[in-house]
Amino acid sequence: METYAGIDLGGTYIKGGIVSHSGELLEEMQIPTEADGGPAHVLDRMALLVRNLMDAGKGRAVTGVGIGVPGQVIVDQGLLVEAPNLPCWENVYVAEEMEERLHIPAILDNDANVAALGEYSYGAGRGSTHMLMVTLGTGVGGGLILNGEVFRGASGGAGEFGHMIIKRDGARCGCGRKGCVEAYVGTQGILRLLREHLEAGEASPLAGRDPNGITPRDISEAAEKGDMTARSVLREAGEWLGVGIGSVANLLNIDRVVIGGGVAAAGALIFEPALAKVKETALKVSGSDITVLPAGLGNRAGLTGAARLAMNLRI
């Protein structure tokens, strides 16, 4: 049986797994990234993790290694151009470095793309043809699968759903622009929506707390306990998300949207208003084709998608 290793490189942990051709996760491990040690040290640790995974499988060899990294990638060259959250990573030929260490063919892509590929292949995207993956967190990440393949655009920059403009001259986004999806649905956007409600004098258990200490999780928890302010905030964030997805539906007539990330844990409180707004925003054909689902693989989407990517290697 051919198996493939998938590596999900994060700023804090390196996650890894071994996946069969049919998508079964046979082994799984994670180790601290030790990012302060610099690229060469982290590459050694990534290779170590792959060896440990193979050892755990009683010396099972893998046919290829796929790697997801948090930064801009040129896939054809196996090159990580830059990674904002990894100190000193600039123009690192990650695939080649891994091949030298492991003597196994390696392929690289960014973390949003491999997560999208994971969900498409083994998770909530199964059965679709054109899928948008949205990851809600501090930022709003995106990955696109078109015709069953990762769509990267002219130089790997595709999928930046979070920076589509849905309200020109709207709220300020972390990227410096105004009115991006992320400015309403990213962590800071959601907290701003909350502040607007609290400043309007609404009663809420969140009102008495230090505003800088409140997280989207606190809002979800308050909403689950019935706080109407928290519910309004999540509904509004969901509606903004729905406007963005509806725009994508009109441009691409996608048949599936998969939503993951911490904020997505708010579940129906954010999904239902999002879906209603998608149907309102999308034109007839595109609106009826689209299904919006929560991600199915949690934090395993990246490593299984990375392994799936390795199956495409021409070996």
Added chain:
Amino acid sequence: METYAGIDLGGTYIKGGIVSHSGELLEEMQIPTEADGGPAHVLDRMALLVRNLMDAGKGRAVTGVGIGVPGQVIVDQGLLVEAPNLPCWENVYVAEEMEERLHIPAILDNDANVAALGEYSYGAGRGSTHMLMVTLGTGVGGGLILNGEVFRGASGGAGEFGHMIIKRDGARCGCGRKGCVEAYVGTQGILRLLREHLEAGEASPLAGRDPNGITPRDISEAAEKGDMTARSVLREAGEWLGVGIGSVANLLNIDRVVIGGGVAAAGALIFEPALAKVKETALKVSGSDITVLPAGLGNRAGLTGAARLAMNLRI
């Protein structure tokens, strides 16, 4: 030499041409659609046009016929689902009807897609890989070429650039929604921008005229003669267009945008602010990859693109 016929079915005229494999337009003709005669009559006329084109080429046979139609198409079935501007056209198997009349394989797509394919193959899109075609007119049409092929989405609905939301709760669009690209850059959107300037009391040669009689062409002409109000209107429309294109760039990292249609005749007055806004809206990578060009084929984009589509027929 293999040649292909391209047909561009419009509400008023049927345009047709014969195109060589290398894209040379060998013959060209147009005849009135006579749409009131109904689908069977119009199909007869389309077949007649193809025969006339072949006769004009001294009996040259064509290998395939491509047809662009103004409506929703299911390409695999050669089916025109509906065509708002053609009375009584509903669920017409246009490709099959043409094959019965001509005994030549036929393929069908919507007019926006064939125009995009024409510009991509023979016009301002040459040399690109991922292209958005925008057609500015009463509506704002769109067609997408991704990885060198027409991208249609799950059921042929892709490319509706004009109905992406760029200002939630913004100006009312003809589609009933608010804040679509078309609400700012379609004919009615541009005329509304003009009204806003005139109602603010700006001096303009357009101020004295019946507002219902003014067209985008009048605005272009006034702008060319130096009218500052008309120039402001075109600049603003260009900026709205740029916000929409910048959003597409962030999602798809396209490398080319081709802009055609009547309003595009305003040239630099609309293109320069559009391009500036694209660069401002797009993230670094996507912004530096993109080139925005005026369409190169005028009203021949549809028929040459339709012929190009026929080259893909598996015969």
